[in-house]
Amino acid sequence: MEKQNEVLEQVIIKFAGDSGDGMQLTGTQFTNTAALFGNDLSTFPDFPAEIRAPQGTLAGVSGYQLHFGSVNIYTPGDKCDVLVAMNAAALKANLKNLKDGGIIIANSDGFDPKNLRLANYPDGKSPLEDDSLGKYNVITIDVTKMTRAALVDSGLGTKEIDRAKNMFVLGFLYWMYNRSLDITIKFLEDKFGKKPAILDANLKVLRAGYNYGDTTETFRTRFQVQPAKMAAGSYRNIMGNQATAIGLVAASHQAELPLFVGTYPITPASDILHELSKHKSFGVKTFQAEDEIAGICTAIGASFGGSLAVTTSSGPGIALKGEAMGLGIMLEIPLVIINVQRGGPSTGLPTKTEQSDLLQALYGRNGEAPMPVIAAYSPANCFNTAFEACRIALEHMTPVMMLSDGYIANGAEPWQYPTSGDLKKIDVKFATEKNGENFLPYKRDEKLSRPWALPGTKGLEHRIGGLEKQHETGNISYDSDNHQFMVRMREAKVEKIADYIPQQTLDSGPEKGKLLVVGWGSTYGAIKTACKMARSEGYDVAHAQITYLKPFPKNLGEMLFNYDKVLVPEMNTGQLLKVLRDKYFVPAIGLNKIMGIPFSAGEIKDKIVELCK
Amino acid sequence: MDTATTSAPLFTSKELVTDQEVRWCPGCGDYSILKQVQTVIPELGIPREKFVFISGIGCSSRFPYYMETYGMHSIHGRATAIASGLRATRKDLSVWIVTGDGDSMSIGGNHFIHLLRRNLNVNVLLFNNQIYGLTKGQYSPTSEEGKVTKSTPYGSIDHPFNPIALAMGADGTFIARSMDRDPVHLKEMLRKSAAHKGTSFLEIYQNCNVFNDGTFEMFTEKATKKQEALFVETGKPLLFGQNNELGIKLDGFKPVVVNINENGNSINDIWVHDTSDRVKAGILSRFFDSPEKEGHYPRPFGVFYEEDRPCYEDVMEDQVNQVIAAKGKGNLDKLLRGSEVWDIK
Numbered sequence: 001m002e003k004q005n006e007v008l009e010q011v012i013i014k015f016a017g018d019s020g021d022g023m024q025l026t027g028t029q030f031t032n033t034a035a036l037f038g039n040d041l042s043t044f045p046d047f048p049a050e051i052r053a054p055q056g057t058l059a060g061v062s063g064y065q066l067h068f069g070s071v072n073i074y075t076p077g078d079k080c081d082v083l084v085a086m087n088a089a090a091l092k093a094n095l096k097n098l099k100d101g102g103i104i105i106a107n108s109d110g111f112d113p114k115n116l117r118l119a120n121y122p123d124g125k126s127p128l129e130d131d132s133l134g135k136y137n138v139i140t141i142d143v144t145k146m147t148r149a150a151l152v153d154s155g156l157g158t159k160e161i162d163r164a165k166n167m168f169v170l171g172f173l174y175w176m177y178n179r180s181l182d183i184t185i186k187f188l189e190d191k192f193g194k195k196p197a198i199l200d201a202n203l204k205v206l207r208a209g210y211n212y213g214d215t216t217e218t219f220r221t222r223f224q225v226q227p228a229k230m231a232a233g234s235y236r237n238i239m240g241n242q243a244t245a246i247g248l249v250a251a252s253h254q255a256e257l258p259l260f261v262g263t264y265p266i267t268p269a270s271d272i273l274h275e276l277s278k279h280k281s282f283g284v285k286t287f288q289a290e291d292e293i294a295g296i297c298t299a300i301g302a303s304f305g306g307s308l309a310v311t312t313s314s315g316p317g318i319a320l321k322g323e324a325m326g327l328g329i330m331l332e333i334p335l336v337i338i339n340v341q342r343g344g345p346s347t348g349l350p351t352k353t354e355q356s357d358l359l360q361a362l363y364g365r366n367g368e369a370p371m372p373v374i375a376a377y378s379p380a381n382c383f384n385t386a387f388e389a390c391r392i393a394l395e396h397m398t399p400v401m402m403l404s405d406g407y408i409a410n411g412a413e414p415w416q417y418p419t420s421g422d423l424k425k426i427d428v429k430f431a432t433e434k435n436g437e438n439f440l441p442y443k444r445d446e447k448l449s450r451p452w453a454l455p456g457t458k459g460l461e462h463r464i465g466g467l468e469k470q471h472e473t474g475n476i477s478y479d480s481d482n483h484q485f486m487v488r489m490r491e492a493k494v495e496k497i498a499d500y501i502p503q504q505t506l507d508s509g510p511e512k513g514k515l516l517v518v519g520w521g522s523t524y525g526a527i528k529t530a531c532k533m534a535r536s537e538g539y540d541v542a543h544a545q546i547t548y549l550k551p552f553p554k555n556l557g558e559m560l561f562n563y564d565k566v567l568v569p570e571m572n573t574g575q576l577l578k579v580l581r582d583k584y585f586v587p588a589i590g591l592n593k594i595m596g597i598p599f600s601a602g603e604i605k606d607k608i609v610e611l612c613k
Numbered sequence: 614m615d616t617a618t619t620s621a622p623l624f625t626s627k628e629l630v631t632d633q634e635v636r637w638c639p640g641c642g643d644y645s646i647l648k649q650v651q652t653v654i655p656e657l658g659i660p661r662e663k664f665v666f667i668s669g670i671g672c673s674s675r676f677p678y679y680m681e682t683y684g685m686h687s688i689h690g691r692a693t694a695i696a697s698g699l700r701a702t703r704k705d706l707s708v709w710i711v712t713g714d715g716d717s718m719s720i721g722g723n724h725f726i727h728l729l730r731r732n733l734n735v736n737v738l739l740f741n742n743q744i745y746g747l748t749k750g751q752y753s754p755t756s757e758e759g760k761v762t763k764s765t766p767y768g769s770i771d772h773p774f775n776p777i778a779l780a781m782g783a784d785g786t787f788i789a790r791s792m793d794r795d796p797v798h799l800k801e802m803l804r805k806s807a808a809h810k811g812t813s814f815l816e817i818y819q820n821c822n823v824f825n826d827g828t829f830e831m832f833t834e835k836a837t838k839k840q841e842a843l844f845v846e847t848g849k850p851l852l853f854g855q856n857n858e859l860g861i862k863l864d865g866f867k868p869v870v871v872n873i874n875e876n877g878n879s880i881n882d883i884w885v886h887d888t889s890d891r892v893k894a895g896i897l898s899r900f901f902d903s904p905e906k907e908g909h910y911p912r913p914f915g916v917f918y919e920e921d922r923p924c925y926e927d928v929m930e931d932q933v934n935q936v937i938a939a940k941g942k943g944n945l946d947k948l949l950r951g952s953e954v955w956d957i958k
Contacts, residue, residue, distance in 0.1 A: 032953060035953075035955070036953055036955045037955075038955055038957060183953070227957070230957050231957070232957050232958055233956070233957060234950070234954050234955070234956050234957075235954060235955055235956070235957060236950065236951040236953060236954045236955075237951075237953065238951070246948055246949065249943070249945070249948060250945060250948075250949070253945045258702065260698065260701070260702050262698055279943060279948070280932060280933045280936040280937070281933075281936050281937050281940045281941065281942060281943035282942075282943030282945075282948070283933055283937075283943070284933075285701060285702060285929060285933070287697075287698065287701060289694065289727075290723055290724065290727040291723060293691060293694065293724075294691075294694040294697070294723070294724050294727065297687070297691040297694035297695045297697075297698065297724070298694050298695070298697050298698030298701065299698055300687075300695050300698060301667075301694070301695035301696060301697060301698025301699035301700075301701075301702075302698040302699065302701065302702040303698075304665075304685060304695070304698075304699055305698075305699045305702045305703035305706070306702075306703070307702045309698070323688055324688060324691065326688075327687060327688050327691075331685070417949045417950060417951070417954075418949060419946055419949065420945040420946050420949065438632075455662070455663070455665045455683035455699075455703065455706055456662055456663055456683075456703070456705060456706060457662060458660070458662045459662070460662070461661065461662055461681055461682050461683055462683065462684075463631075463677050463678050463680075463683075463684035463685065463686065464684075464685055464686075465677070465678075465684075465685055465686025465687065466686065466687060466688050467686065475633065476633075476678065
């Protein structure tokens, strides 16, 4: 039978199954294939906190959402077009996010009485067999049976055979979207090169899935999604944490300083450590400390000795590092603190995303302890942000906090990667000579930063510490005038950084008008898409995404007052909102979502429309 | 820290004195320790600018301000972690950690044990005065049970740490004890600490004459020292007493105090100290009873245990070098590019 080809601009697929079903891998493979084909894309992995939650239950559902298209893509998408459900729980957990008329690809074996019971379907009645899914296009495949049939002669055990199930689904989707199998074949060869039997089995099942689509007469339509029209250049696919890690290595290279990372594993930041520990050929030293405090303290030690020193964590770990951050601020040494935010408070929602640590970053230390704070807005932007955090730390002699979050840390997108020649040099000067009759460790330059004199430098022996310093000499001082002077000096030094960062720009929209949407961090894609949608419907809306949260760009206040209204969407109860109102007395309006999941563009668009009416 | 032997010191003790006024209470044991450290450091053949003293919080932690070297007075309990990061990245430096019983045994206990197991080549000087001095007299994790202090008016109910045994348990590679009141012994222990490659842990009994005066006097004062302190030295029998007439004999794993001149005992029966014997060092570390207790053992001073084990920073550097040897030096453009790229024209 003749198959039809339908051309689509963009598609959102949700891969969902049990934690052990390999959905993250399936999603990643499809993503890489789409990326290399030239689609623009954005992804959102969504997995349970438990490594092996009880099989078949709603708690154990692991998902991976991919949004790809021939147009520019800024978010993983709101509702999906295709839902892959490996079992009943996966269907139940994700059905509400499927568009009406969307496609469900269901593994019928995952809908047996046991799975139905675990997914809380009443009376064990399968949704595949009643008419409850009438408004969707349901494709039921017994993936388990097909996989076993394909491997009947493989000599592998049932357990090993069943593990290849996800390849069948992947193969089928490749057929459905006219994709080549090459990328995945190469991946499997690299992964299982030393286990030929497993490699063979995976390849066989992948092809079986593809051929199933091709030969079965049930499926008549295939879809085409053309490459996107992106800026000319070379691209790769990248995840946020990976981009952060590479940004740190690049900064170390451009500053000509060795990179030291003192850290403690924590979700969702650990992948930065994993990535960096692979790059020893760059001289990177990773130190997995005994706790969060030792993580930052070893970094302080390394910074004192002249390394580019970094510590990485998430909210709970950042709380533990608070006192040491204060020490870093008193010592006035370069230090980069990376907070990959997650749902809080306390242990909160470790695998879910949130932006609720902004006030912690700005104010969460004892005493007046000002620290620059910058935020990444997308997976690829983590590279630039990590690099910039290092630049500010090194050129201004200060701890800097970089904010990322679980959403962009684990999300992926195409990245027009730079070459080393595109990267700025980071200017580091160590003190080599006395700057007075005696060496004055707290004598300041035009940036108000102090000299970095490394142990081992003859004649510059000096002591620094957490006690209040006398201006210039750095000696302990309890003098009241001096304390007030130094408190204001540390604040002025951080504010001075505003002279060395770019002005705030608009991402889109008119320079003056009815409404400005101000975001920070990972809300970028959703706000950008929402504004585009609203403008296409004739609403007068502009968008600015703030990278520099402390200090703010100098022109930010002026920009805010160019609009009748200011909307601040955040995945918290209104933290940036509070800061903007406090600093600029602007009557900004909040749009707040604290559900552990990112905004959809639609939610923001609705608010824009409401405020513009 | 390795020491190079040189004949003429590169600098004098006087050149280690800073312009800062020393602010410990008059009569504090810290003065003696400072003096002995300032005496030993110039002997080590290392340039002054290569020394770094890192401390936490407490009376002892003021120490770096009084040493004309590089120094950091950090935060409570964290000197060990900060020193680890420094030494891991700067193998050319001689790193010294100055800490107290509150700083290293209580709030910084975690970093202390992890430093010992990693065995970075640094020196830990634990000023143990069995009291919180800076906060004005609360009991510490090394205070004896029943101790009456400001925070324990009815006596402490905490069982104390035995720092030497704790260090043994954490697989320390150099474990020693000395006292503020015996400058000759203290200097010798400082020299041995400096000579050890790996983390050297030196517990120094230090008298706090304001809040815990005389707590170690049984070991430090002439009248009782010979009876209560057991000075151990590798290759020598464990002897003590007014005329070295008492010795420790091992009956299986049980130490027994005997008089070598009585009951047919001989010096040949006495346990000969061997700093490389982990099992015996473990037994010795347990000589920790209160001198008031009937049948107690004398308190040992000297090097309990020493072993040669690779240092963390050396292995860390070796690993980096091995990867570079195998893969070549990292190429930033290759890293930026990754493995799969596509072009848009």
